[in-house]
Amino acid sequence: MKDLMGEPSDSYKKLPGYLYILDKTYPGSHITMRKSNENEFLYLFIALYAFIKGFDCCRPIVVVDGSHLKTAYNGTFVSASTLDGAGNILPLAYGVTDSETDRSWTWFFERFREAYGVRENMCIVSDRHESINKAVSRIYPNVLHYACIWNLWGNVCKKYKKSHDVLSPVFYAMAKVYTQEDFDELMGKVEKSDFRVAEYLELAGREKWARVYTTANRGWTMTSNIAECINRHLVASRELPIFDFLEEAEPSIEYLYTVYDAGRRFIVNLDNKTCSCQMFQIDEIPCLHAWAVIKKKNLMADDYCSELFKPDTVVKTYDVAVDTFPDEREWKIPTYISEDVVLPPT
């Protein structure tokens, strides 16, 4: 992308040839460029076949972001990505548009929908950019759209400078809790400390940022955390911590167990893969309490995880390799492509 965008007008001339070779090298990809009637570059969208196939092996969560390019012609780098079952970031699509407008985001989501369609339980995570909101509701009217909790909190910090140091950990804990009681307790703290912040968060819509209020099918609700993961490159979903504080795991009926954890009692049901702490069913991976039972009973943890977290699925995410792209000297471009005129934007 640096070659493509880093240089002034000359790089635009190369675009048609570059995209043609890209398409020839990676068949099945979705590559689209849009120009104005005066042949000026407008938008570009690239979703390689490898990404499209890989997405089938991942949770249907799409994290969308845009960042300004500091080139001679400005523009915005836009991207969509997800996490594979091991927590690695998988790019889904990227491209370049003009400054973030309704029209460019709509165009991006139209292309995205052409390439990826709509998956069951799909959701989109992004910052609260007005144009993204509009484009998503237009192109994906039935897809849930969540706020990126990092962006949301960033906005709070800008607006209410005083409170943010004290309330940051409270907010992130609140976004991640699994039960309403835990949420209410934390919200109470925020209200006490700064009711304006509480009001702002309520206005943003609890279901948009707090895991316990998300309306998606349970199990698909880690969403807001993904944006955070991508921002921090935090990827440790398979490295579960040790649970030596778990004292006791007592079976009641065949699949039902009581687990005592730090003075609290949790009910684990291995049959329907649930725990009263809620994590087991929402994460689709055994919670600490379920782990305690699985260990004690010498069961296979694999049997209690979502397919998407298993090594085979993670490996399959990358079934289609992205081969090396041919050197420019080796490009064989037909005349009708090389004669295509692309001028820099005005």
Ligand SMILES: [Zn+2]
């Ligand atoms: Zn649990």
